[in-house]
Amino acid sequence: MFSVQGQPMIPLEEGQFYQHLGTPTGVQIQGTPEDTIFGILKDAERLDDSLLAPWQKIDALNTFLIPRINFTLRGSAVTKVPLNKADKTIRHLVQKWMYLPTRAATDIIYISNRQGGANIPRMGDLCDVASITHAFRLLTCLDPRVRTVAENALRDTTRRRIGRAPTAQDLVTYLSGSLEGEFGRDGGDLSSFWSRARNASRRLGKRIGCRWVWSEERRELGILIPRIATEGHTIVTPSTRTLLERLLKNTIRHQYAEALRKKPDQGKVFDVTSCWGACNHFLRAGNFTRFADWRFIHRACLNCVPLNGAVCHGICDKRCRRCGYPLETLPHVLCGCMVHSAAWQCRHNAIQDRLVKALPPTLGSVTVDSSIPGTDSLLRPDIVMTNEWSKKVLIVDITVPFENRMVAFCDAQAKKLQKYAPLADTLRSRGYLVEVHALLVGALGVWDPLNDVLEACEVSRYYARMMRRLMVSDAIRWSRDIYIEHITGHRQYSDR
Numbered sequence: 310m311f312s313v314q315g316q317p318m319i320p321l322e323e324g325q326f327y328q329h330l331g332t333p334t335g336v337q338i339q340g341t342p343e344d345t346i347f348g349i350l351k352d353a354e355r356l357d358d359s360l361l362a363p364w365q366k367i368d369a370l371n372t373f374l375i376p377r378i379n380f381t382l383r384g385s386a387v388t389k390v391p392l393n394k395a396d397k398t399i400r401h402l403v404q405k406w407m408y409l410p411t412r413a414a415t416d417i418i419y420i421s422n423r424q425g426g427a428n429i430p431r432m433g434d435l436c437d438v439a440s441i442t443h444a445f446r447l448l449t450c451l452d453p454r455v456r457t458v459a460e461n462a463l464r465d466t467t468r469r470r471i472g473r474a475p476t477a478q479d480l481v482t483y484l485s486g487s488l489e490g491e492f493g494r495d496g497g498d499l500s501s502f503w504s505r506a507r508n509a510s511r512r513l514g515k516r517i518g519c520r521w522v523w524s525e526e527r528r529e530l531g532i533l534i535p536r537i538a539t540e541g542h543t544i545v546t547p548s549t550r551t552l553l554e555r556l557l558k559n560t561i562r563h564q565y566a567e568a569l570r571k572k573p574d575q576g577k578v579f580d581v582t583s584c585w586g587a588c589n590h591f592l593r594a595g596n597f598t599r600f601a602d603w604r605f606i607h608r609a610c611l612n613c614v615p616l617n618g619a620v621c622h623g624i625c626d627k628r629c630r631r632c633g634y635p636l637e638t639l640p641h642v643l644c645g646c647m648v649h650s651a652a653w654q655c656r657h658n659a660i661q662d663r664l665v666k667a668l669p670p671t672l673g674s675v676t677v678d679s680s681i682p683g684t685d686s687l688l689r690p691d692i693v694m695t696n697e698w699s700k701k702v703l704i705v706d707i708t709v710p711f712e713n714r715m716v717a718f719c720d721a722q723a724k725k726l727q728k729y730a731p732l733a734d735t736l737r738s739r740g741y742l743v744e745v746h747a748l749l750v751g752a753l754g755v756w757d758p759l760n761d762v763l764e765a766c767e768v769s770r771y772y773a774r775m776m777r778r779l780m781v782s783d784a785i786r787w788s789r790d791i792y793i794e795h796i797t798g799h800r801q802y803s804d805r
């Protein structure tokens with residue numbers, strides 16, 4: 310009998326385990342941290358029952374519950390089944406908190422807040438990232454003893470697989486999960502830490518294209534991670550090892566965003582909303598957002614609101630219930646159905662008023678929605694700022710288009726600029742310096758990255774940041790009211 314500090318050591322049989330830093334540890338056991346997963350799910354249900362706002366529930370899940378699993382996933386032999394079950398439960402809860410129907414694309418849950426998602430990581434993904442990161446940390450450990458033990462164990466496992474002494478290139482081919490030639494043969498190797506890292510690399514490699522690499526020239530190990538949506542790649546080397554986990558997680562999030570963007574129906578609005586953080590400013594803390602807006606905006610962005618035109622199956626009436634237009638879709642209701650023209654005007658004016666209020670007196674006299682005196686043009690630009698002293702005219706026209714892919718959004722801007730070009734030429738011929746700007750705020754709250762109106766109107770940087778958010782929330786609020794009025798027939802905005 311051994312004793313440590315006067316206490317007898319308890320011998321464990323095969324299959325028995327003890328909890329070491331939250332991970333079941335022992336010989337021939339399943340290392341799945343079932344207790345931790347169970348605890349997380351139990352607390353997630355408590356969150357669901359709580360009186361927190363939906364965005365607070367998502368934040369709490371992300372900040373307090375999910376990180377609990379992070380450590381225990383490192384290096385333990387985790388089976389995927391309980392993780393997948395936990396992912397399913399969490400997915401249902403987040404869908405509920407975002408008021409998404411079951412047919413909505415689940416990618417939105419795993420995408421970052423900045424791009425318009427809930428930023429919840431999938432446990433399955435976390436497990437793969439943890440396996441790869443931990444293996445890389447061991448192989449590039451600053452302590453030479455740890456590094457040598459890790460290298461020898463990896464060499465052993467690889468040799469068992471390919472049946473000969475492995476070269477450095479063989480080691481990275483093995484770790485990348487290759488099944489080609491000798492790497493595909495059944496070497497009878499047992500499940501080990503290294504085989505789990507290999508499987509995780511293969512799974513993740515298929516999705517995001519990451520792989521282990523060996524640089525003969527620098528005699529060092531690396532992991533190559535391609536950049537999603539842009540050209541090129543990043544190679545994580547031993548000197549940048551601390552960045553590996555974050556890079557892998559970011560790339561996975563981008564991969565979900567890319568998948569959603571490619572969806573022909575649900576990706577249309579997301580293609581535009583994901584481009585600029587200001588459009589999704591309310592996701593973290595629900596700023597300037599009513600509960601009603603929150604219930605509307607996510608399903609609207611994924612085109613999952615119940616409308617006649619959205620029903621794909623069976624023969625049913627797809628006409629607009631208010632004006633009889635052949636197809637009742639969200640773009641029709643928010644930007645095409647003339648029944649709501651008064652509300653569109655209000656939406657437009659809400660955005661316009663924000664800008665008018667912020668204009669500094671140095672820009673000169675301001676006229677709103679009126680033709681320019683002395684010109685024969687019938688155009689009535691939304692805002693015209695004339696400074697007679699410096700002979701400068703600034704024309705701003707506001708438009709609220711529907712977010713139907715980036716191309717349509719940019720077209721709306723070009724059309725506006727084209728419309729005012731003759732008027733600008735007339736003014737220029739009189740010696741004025743003329744600038745024409747189109748202020749585009751999408752009906753579902755997209756702030757167009759090309760909008761440089763606020764800078765041109767000399768709004769301070771801090772105030773501009775705030776105003777972008779307010780304008781985005783204005784657009785969403787009005788669009789929600791227009792939609793609800795369309796469905797219910799009840800006036801939503803009489804008191805404003």
Ligand SMILES: [Zn+2]
Binds near residue numbers: 646
């Ligand atoms: Zn209509």
